[in-house]
Amino acid sequence: MAAPFTRVFRPFWRIITTTTSSRGVRNVSYTSQQWSAQNVKTAGAASPWALHGAVCVQRLPVVSQDRSPIEEEFMELMSKMEFERSLLADHELKLLDDAARMSRKQEEDYDSDEEEDYRDKEIVTAQDLEDIWEQKLKEFQPALRSQGNDQKEASSSERCLADSLILLVKKDVGSQKLWLLPQIQWQMGETLRQTAERALASLPGADLKATFLGNAPCGFYKYKYPKDIQKEGSVGAKVFFFKAVLSSHKHLPLENNSFAWVKKDELQDFLKPEYLKQVRRFIMAL
Amino acid sequence: MAGIVCRTASRIISSQASCSSSVVAVRHSHWFTSMLSLKTSVPLRAEPKKKKKVDPRREIMMKERLKKKLKKLERVPPEMIPIEDFITSAKSFDDTRVREAPELSFEESERRALLLKEWSRYKRSQHQTEMLVIQEALEAQTQALEELKLESEELYKAAVSPDTDIFPFQHDGPCYTPPLTSYEAPEGKYNDITRVYTQ
Numbered sequence: 001m002a003a004p005f006t007r008v009f010r011p012f013w014r015i016i017t018t019t020t021s022s023r024g025v026r027n028v029s030y031t032s033q034q035w036s037a038q039n040v041k042t043a044g045a046a047s048p049w050a051l052h053g054a055v056c057v058q059r060l061p062v063v064s065q066d067r068s069p070i071e072e073e074f075m076e077l078m079s080k081m082e083f084e085r086s087l088l089a090d091h092e093l094k095l096l097d098d099a100a101r102m103s104r105k106q107e108e109d110y111d112s113d114e115e116e117d118y119r120d121k122e123i124v125t126a127q128d129l130e131d132i133w134e135q136k137l138k139e140f141q142p143a144l145r146s147q148g149n150d151q152k153e154a155s156s157s158e159r160c161l162a163d164s165l166i167l168l169v170k171k172d173v174g175s176q177k178l179w180l181l182p183q184i185q186w187q188m189g190e191t192l193r194q195t196a197e198r199a200l201a202s203l204p205g206a207d208l209k210a211t212f213l214g215n216a217p218c219g220f221y222k223y224k225y226p227k228d229i230q231k232e233g234s235v236g237a238k239v240f241f242f243k244a245v246l247s248s249h250k251h252l253p254l255e256n257n258s259f260a261w262v263k264k265d266e267l268q269d270f271l272k273p274e275y276l277k278q279v280r281r282f283i284m285a286l
Numbered sequence: 287m288a289g290i291v292c293r294t295a296s297r298i299i300s301s302q303a304s305c306s307s308s309v310v311a312v313r314h315s316h317w318f319t320s321m322l323s324l325k326t327s328v329p330l331r332a333e334p335k336k337k338k339k340v341d342p343r344r345e346i347m348m349k350e351r352l353k354k355k356l357k358k359l360e361r362v363p364p365e366m367i368p369i370e371d372f373i374t375s376a377k378s379f380d381d382t383r384v385r386e387a388p389e390l391s392f393e394e395s396e397r398r399a400l401l402l403k404e405w406s407r408y409k410r411s412q413h414q415t416e417m418l419v420i421q422e423a424l425e426a427q428t429q430a431l432e433e434l435k436l437e438s439e440e441l442y443k444a445a446v447s448p449d450t451d452i453f454p455f456q457h458d459g460p461c462y463t464p465p466l467t468s469y470e471a472p473e474g475k476y477n478d479i480t481r482v483y484t485q
Binding site: 049060061087142145162211220240247281282 | 377380384387405408416423426430444462464
């Protein structure tokens with residue numbers, strides 16, 4: 001579980017949680033009368049909240065993050081200190097031997113018969129080996145760390161390889177088009193996780209395979225329908241989010257207008273403030 | 287013994303008989319009471335040999351004692367398999383491998399000390415933010431589960447039940463450069479020189 005906190009933090013968070021729970025005071029006072037009467041009935045029989053299952057698909061980072069300046073400094077210092085405290089390796093000993101042998105060769109009274117092991121063999125010095133290895137390394141061209149398309153297309157899942165990206169979908173909700181996490185309405189006879197899986201599978205044009213992390217939802221969001229849509233018995237909707245990790249990396253590029261792979265910092269450009277507040281809580285971008 | 291005596295006696299008798307035929311019942315030695323009764327020589331007339339009943343038992347006892355001693359010697363505990371990581375190889379104690387330690391100036395050592403302290407502060411703040419993020423996510427989950435419980439018991443139970451399909455879970459972590467799509471790794475063979483111990 002989470003590590004023990006300093007005393008300063010606990011009361012701080014208690015204050016925060018009480019304020020967040022009091023945010024939905026209107027809804028709670030309205031529904032509590034309904035709930036006490038309907039608690040005995042079967043699942044979803046007469047609850048005024050429509051259930052939706054949503055999925056938070058994450059493409060985890062493909063490439064390591066760049067180091068901050070202090071991390072760079074510290075890395076340098078650590079490697080220096082390790083080097084200073086180490087012993088000479090076999091390769092370094094060979095280098096020293098070769099250097100000594102070269103200096104002996106340069107002297108005037110050099111007698112090659114005095115050399116013990118190297119009379120008739122071909123000599124590959126350690127320095128030569130180093131040069132060969134460097135050459136081989138230069139021949140290999142690795143892929144670039146940043147593809148350079150960070151700012152351009154939001155719908156490519158190859159952007160921002162160093163961060164974890166979340167899939168957003170543009171959907172019609174009532175009269176507006178909103179950016180949401182992919183969600184779909186719950187049907188009788190299936191668990192919410194199956195609803196979330198259905199939501200992922202029913203995305204048009206996307207063949208995404210993801211591993212769902214557990215049966216439990218990671219967050220929820222509830223909203224009331226605007227007054228003109230509110231019929232008897234349907235006050236609003238509750239959306240339960242499930243986390244999933246994108247397993248296959250190769251898939252076709254998605255439509256630009258309706259899909260977006262987005263970092264946690266960029267979420268505020270896409271999502272509505274209330275929705276964003278709830279979604280931000282469970283997306284961990286460290 | 288008795289048989290040998292009989293044979294020698296018969297030879298003597300035959301030799302004697304050849305020279306003097308009238309010898310019939312003459313005692314040539316005290317060993318022969320009579321010619322006709324050659325078979326009863328003195329040793330045979332003694333008490334029958336005592337069969338030592340205790341002997342086989344004694345032999346069995348001796349064998350058992352020897353076996354027990356052998357077992358005790360064989361009860362050596364099996365030799366422990368050495369843990370390669372805990373054995374400092376002899377190479378580390380080689381004096382020719384000692385690297386000359388450079389002398390650090392005062393500024394350099396000060397800079398190092400200050401950098402280490404800065405690093406510990408940086409790591410502490412990083413850890414705190416991580417813990418806060420984790421706590422936040424955990425709270426969001428518990429609230430979601432509470433709301434689900436309010437909705438329906440069945441869905442709540444399904445959500446709280448353990449997921450058996452998720453393990454074994456595998457995911458390739460981040461590398462320094464992304465994988466090349468059309469790269470074929472060169473084929474090679476490697477000699478595995480790990481030591482395998484059997485007990």
